Amino acid sequence: MKKRNFIVIVVVVAALIFPIRQAAINLFAEKSEPILADKIDDGEDLDTNVNIDDIPLYDNNIEEVEDMTDYLLDTTFVDDSGKLILKNTDDILVLVNKRRNLPSDYKPSDLVIPDVKFSFDDIIDKRHLRKEAAHALEDMFREADNQNVILYGVSGYRSYNTQNYLFENKVSKVGEEEANLLVARPGQSEHQTGLAMDISSKSANFSLIEDFGQTTEGQWVNENAHRFGFIIRYKRDTTDITGYSFEPWHIRYVGVEVATEIYERNITLEEFLGDA
Numbered sequence: 001m002k003k004r005n006f007i008v009i010v011v012v013v014a015a016l017i018f019p020i021r022q023a024a025i026n027l028f029a030e031k032s033e034p035i036l037a038d039k040i041d042d043g044e045d046l047d048t049n050v051n052i053d054d055i056p057l058y059d060n061n062i063e064e065v066e067d068m069t070d071y072l073l074d075t076t077f078v079d080d081s082g083k084l085i086l087k088n089t090d091d092i093l094v095l096v097n098k099r100r101n102l103p104s105d106y107k108p109s110d111l112v113i114p115d116v117k118f119s120f121d122d123i124i125d126k127r128h129l130r131k132e133a134a135h136a137l138e139d140m141f142r143e144a145d146n147q148n149v150i151l152y153g154v155s156g157y158r159s160y161n162t163q164n165y166l167f168e169n170k171v172s173k174v175g176e177e178e179a180n181l182l183v184a185r186p187g188q189s190e191h192q193t194g195l196a197m198d199i200s201s202k203s204a205n206f207s208l209i210e211d212f213g214q215t216t217e218g219q220w221v222n223e224n225a226h227r228f229g230f231i232i233r234y235k236r237d238t239t240d241i242t243g244y245s246f247e248p249w250h251i252r253y254v255g256v257e258v259a260t261e262i263y264e265r266n267i268t269l270e271e272f273l274g275d276a
């Protein structure tokens with residue numbers, strides 16, 4: 001082959017390869033980069049399309065219930081305004097109450113929608129729980145259902161901002177003192193942990209009312225929730241310890257071992273963890 005012909009072939013091949021390579025780069029960039037960017041930038045949106053069975057379980061179960069006296073050590077820090085802010089926010093036993101605040105920017109990273117009946121149709125924040133609690137709720141509702149006890153989810157995860165809105169709204173209606181007993185201040189609601197669900201029944205008009213505790217469904221929950229890792233968080237006559245009124249509808253996931261011990265000893269989470 002003459003040298004000149006060889007150079008022409010090299011130039012032609014190079015001219016062909018360059019646009020192909022560039023097109024490939026463009027194609028790859030268009031297909032992958034925006035998706036990646038969405039995932040990073042989209043922290044505020046809840047992923048509603050995840051099959052919870054595909055996600056590994058959070059490895060934070062307390063295997064044995066032993067001496068819990070040191071459990072709360074180093075779980076908080078004091079912020080500029082003197083408030084206790086929680087550090088162990090992702091812990092299954094995280095203790096949120098009127099002394100112990102969640103950071104305003106805390107949002108669980110593993111929120112999913114449990115496959116249970118709800119009292120509403122919308123796909124919104126309050127349908128979500130953290131995956132381990134969601135699995136447990138599914139198991140509990142399924143077994144209740146098998147015994148003709150039909151439970152409905154009413155309100156699960158709630159963001160700091162939503163809680164802020166609810167509290168301010170209540171203050172404007174009944175004043176701050178009264179509101180403080182009825183609605184958690186932002187950062188002080190267990191619903192922000194993604195480990196609490198308010199539940200109800202048709203017999204209680206799907207409402208969050210004390211009478212739910214007297215219904216067949218409410219009694220079933222009271223007697224069985226611990227077997228699935230849930231406690232009735234605000235029991236009757238424990239306001240001086242928990243800071244909240246009796247709420248037979250509010251269940252909190254803590255894992256089966258801890259829930260069973262709290263149920264059998266008939267104590268609050270504060271007492272169990274030594275915060276009372």
Ligand SMILES: [Zn+2]
Nearest residue numbers: 196197198250
């Ligand atoms: Zn609640």
